[in-house]
Amino acid sequence: MNDIQNLTSIKLLVDDFYHKVRLDGLLEPVFAGVIENDWQPHLDKMYAFWNTVLFGVAGFKGNPFAKHAPLLINADHFTRWLELFSQTVDSHFEGPVAVDAKSRAGLMAVMFQSKLANMKGGPGRVIV
Template identity: 65%
Template sequence: MKTDIQGLSDIIIFVNTFYSKVQNDDLIGPIFNSVISDWQPHLDKMYLFWNAALFGVPGFKGNPFAKHAPLPIEGKHFERWLLLFNDTIDSHFEGEMATETKKRAGLMAAMFLTKLENMKGGPDKVIV
């Protein structure tokens, strides 16, 4: 029986599982693998991000959009990201917080895509 996302230990499970899928995905894997050589610091940051986003626990510092803006990503990449993310959540969890987590991921993806479509970032441009 699946349980709901209840705290950091559950966040670690879904972050690790999700990013393992990302690394091995034929569409988005090469993009992220080209800029992340050591995944553990990224995973550590994502634990903090999701703990802050879902449970209000302080500790995350960063600007996720600025990190993603220079990447060659577009709508199809966000669709795949969400597919992998939602599949990960659905495979391990069910309940109100699981639903909320997928909702927040969808909102972030939509916001990132909208911002990217309205500005022309590139590897030689820093967007803060």
């Protein structure tokens, strides 16, 4: 099994991950409420996002937290998101970039939950 190497690898990861999201009873309703049936613009953003995060390739423009802030999501959603993301990475890749992708996803989940809790005026429940 190879490591995540380039944009082609990222597209495989993102496409398979969001295929799983669409089948997930907890996560699918969150995305369906925003994306409806027009997934390609979101997928394109995620390709650019992960290409920037993992390889430093300029191309992602946006504020991921601002997009998530208005959603009705909680620690259970982040836990499931991380489970699916890690499963997807592990099913296709192994190596330092794959480990980095999972680590960065975990850090983002903690940061997003912390910011959401602050917006709501409390510490919330942050998963690790």
